[in-house]
Amino acid sequence: MTTIPAASDAQLLERFSGVFERIAAGAVEREQKRELARDAVQWLKASGFTALRVPREYGGGGATLPQFFRLLTRLGEADSNLPQILRLNFGFIEMRLESDDEAARERWLSRIAAGETVGAAISERTGSTHNTVTITPDGASGRWLLNGEKYYSTGALYADWINVTAHDGRDDVHLLVRGDAPGVARLDDWDGFGQRLTASGTTRFDNVRVEDDQILHRFKASEPRRNTIVTAFYQTVHLATLAGIARAVLRDGVAFVQGRTRTFGVPGRSSPRDNPLVHRVVGRLASLAFAAESVVDAVSAALENVQRARAEGRATADDYIALDIQVYKAQQIVIEQVLEASTLLFEVGGASATSEARRLDRHWRNARVIASHNPAIQREAAVGDFHLNGTAPNERFSLAHAKDEPPSVRDDAGERIALAESGR
Template sequence: MSQLAEHLAEQRVDEPVSAAWERLQPVFDGIAEKAAQRERARALDHDAVETLVAAGYTSLRVPTEYGGAGLSLSEFYPFVVELGAADSNLVQALRAHQLHVEMVLANPDQEYRDRWFRRIAAGEVVGNAVTEVNGVLGEHTTTVTVQPDGSWLLNGRKYYSTGSLYADWILVTAEVDGSVRGLAVRADAPGVRQVDDWDGFGQRLSASGTTVFENVVVDPAEVSRPGEGLSDHDAPNSLQALAQTVHLAALAGLVTGAEREFVRYVRQRRRTFSHAAAQVPSRDPQVLQVLGEVSAAAYGARAVFESLIRQFERVQAREITGEVTAAELAALDVATYQAQQVISQQSLWAINHAFSVGGATAVTEPLGLDRYWRNARVLAQHNPVIYRNRIIGDFLVNGTAPGPQYGVGNIS
């Protein structure tokens, strides 16, 4: 069991949480063991996703009456951080699934909740196909048209289809009768074509490529009403902030995983340098200082994240009951942006700094230590941090609330 898991275990008294850790910690350890190998081969890990599903990861937030673990946000997110330490690609690949679970939890429609929670508890995974290349929020070339025989057909092309290659269901945004609506289609439906063509230098295995829909039959029951779900870009809510927390959990996990890997590297290393302060790196005070600084940064990233999630949990509880105010949601957005600044900067700095403990061997491909920096750098691009400090300052000085939604292609 990792030090993080041991620390969390000391705080756990709830049996479902303990049982979940007993099931999932070996899964996380197995995923971490082969992460570097998968990166080198660019091999999507369907087996890892299936193992996570079988161990209950994808249903940790699903209520117990449906067969899920029923964990609270603060109970659930340490699992996300630990998966991020093992392989951040899988956190991002399952991001759409995680966000969909939260949307189902917040939906008052009992039939909708029953339908989706039964699917998720049965092990079905959700991906997404929302963004179009060079698209603008609210403008979609992807459409659903009603045919003379009454069938509904989906046509279009999406990019950044995160996790869809692992998924059973794909959430799509499309124009339906003149308005942008959210809908769900089976990933294996005739006419659905998925391509692993994501070309980023990091998060290569997050299955974030192209999805093409060619005359895909859509069940009208799987289409949201106007203004609901993915198509709602006006009403204040916590969904956008929640989407950011998944990236922050992955970053906190990445710097934690890098800390562990570099500690292991130093313990095993025997070769030193002529100017070193000790005969072996594990006794070199300068090397040990670097590891201490990296560890402190990782601890700080996790502490900031845990504080944010506690605030999130309080606001979300009031949002579900309809008592939350716009001011509370704005403050949560700002807190998320503040956490983003700290966690992204600390993670990148610490991972980069960690390479100081080694020589040329630290940058060899078989070790694959570069994946920590590459993946952290790519995750820190979601979403551009340069705009967030201005928003924080405007909120503090002028009380200006962040926009309720944000997206690619336009100013909200």
């Protein structure tokens, strides 16, 4: 593909800053009313943000990975629900960029460039990790019928297309269906205490018709394991969202202090913004936000390096392993930093900081839920196993599931992990 230079960081920020400001202006009200962010998603589509990583040859923004994650952090600052709503959409773009099927890549990336988005219906709320959603032949029509139920369907309620994993009786199948297709029901029954507007609840399929060109991949036991950056990419979306929350904590802490004229325990009028103790708290918030963003910058640069090496045919298996380990290490630090910041925020003021009208608690709740999607303790153990025994993360995943998963699940660990993480 011909490379067309992307816009500079300054040009991109100028292009999207107005959209981010508009989204931020309604964030608290949406949280108070549990009002789904449909308008905000439409603004991001219309601005071209949802197609930032689509190459310009297909009509997208052609942004580099570091540029993308810097802007995603700003979006997370405006409203942390939005990066997660669009997480599968962005991961789907990366999976298409890694695909060797040029016809499918052009078909789907051009649709995203035109403003269509993709949501997730990968995970299930069942007693095991087996795939219970089925896809079966539709008689003589040559089509397929999709039936079953998914949960943790992040972004599906907002999306034009839903990314689904199903089982055809022999293999697992990766496919897309229209969000508004007959037989598709999308429910906002997500009951998490944070990220409440991501609509990460139930999606049901009742005899939904699927055409052959909507089937993207069948997982065959005979296929070799595929190296991919997508696992690391999905985790970095979470890290950028967390870094955005840290920026929002600093922003809201500063705004709260600057608007105050009374310090707890000091009679009469006073100036909290001149209080050395408040200085210390805000200084810590600023430092934590800076550190989280710096880690995301380092990880996104590593992603870009491996992505370029892959495009040039020089990426090795060790490169992908090192990338995953680096992201898992980053996860341990960024999660702790942002949870600390979102708790420390309340030290800038008294009980008035806990007012429901301000909803400052949403920062901690949202950060805690994001941190829980792919448990950090599992990643930390994987990092330790790698340093002690040289065990690659994908190998660890395969061994953990070898006793109760079919061969196709074990042998396609690389893409399996990427798909599993896209659903949470």
